[in-house]
Amino acid sequence: QVQLKESGPGLVQPSETLSLTCTVSGFSLTSYSVSWVRQPSGKGPEWMGRMWYDGDTAYNSALKSRLSISRDTSKNQVFLKMNSLQTDDTGTYYCTRDATGSWDYWGQGVMVTVSS
């Protein structure tokens, strides 16, 4: 069955770089796109960026200068790197399967706290 699972550090120092991994199973990264979505506690979700099935990427314009998304299809993994983290980057980070605009499967999410 389709599964996505995020992994990465729960605590990041201000100004440091966040690195997250999304490991997928049950579908191919060359057939489906994967998006990263984050959600501050008590607020609505925010789309961060997308790894298209063909290897292209798209980013939220507000985050584009700090964000990089890549993949390793042999390992069924999608990676997120975001630099210059600040306290308002604290929240839950999800990866989702992107079925042409609709996100039909989500990972459980990973809580990231930016604090010294």
Added chain:
Amino acid sequence: DIQMTQSPSVLSASVGDRVTLSCKASQNINKNLDWYQQKLGEAPKLLIYFTNNLQTGIPSRFSGSGSGTDYTLTISSLQPEDVATYFCFQYNSGDTFGAGTKLELK
């Protein structure tokens, strides 16, 4: 960027009520709108895609409608398990969520 405005922000209703949640886009989004349900401590779940298509496994009491800038999610008969926050999401241009409607039991 397209802005999505949801109303009301909080809705209290009784079991069995017909409930209507609204979402308004700042410009025409050509029905490129989904609805997600998020229960406390869980990831969002896709309910409705492309305005009015019920995702597999979602109860038929949920339905969506709308066009242009105005969209609606309707629950025909509210059940206790429907207590959640509901987000609309547009993917016509960029990808943006509304701020959500928190649905509570009266």
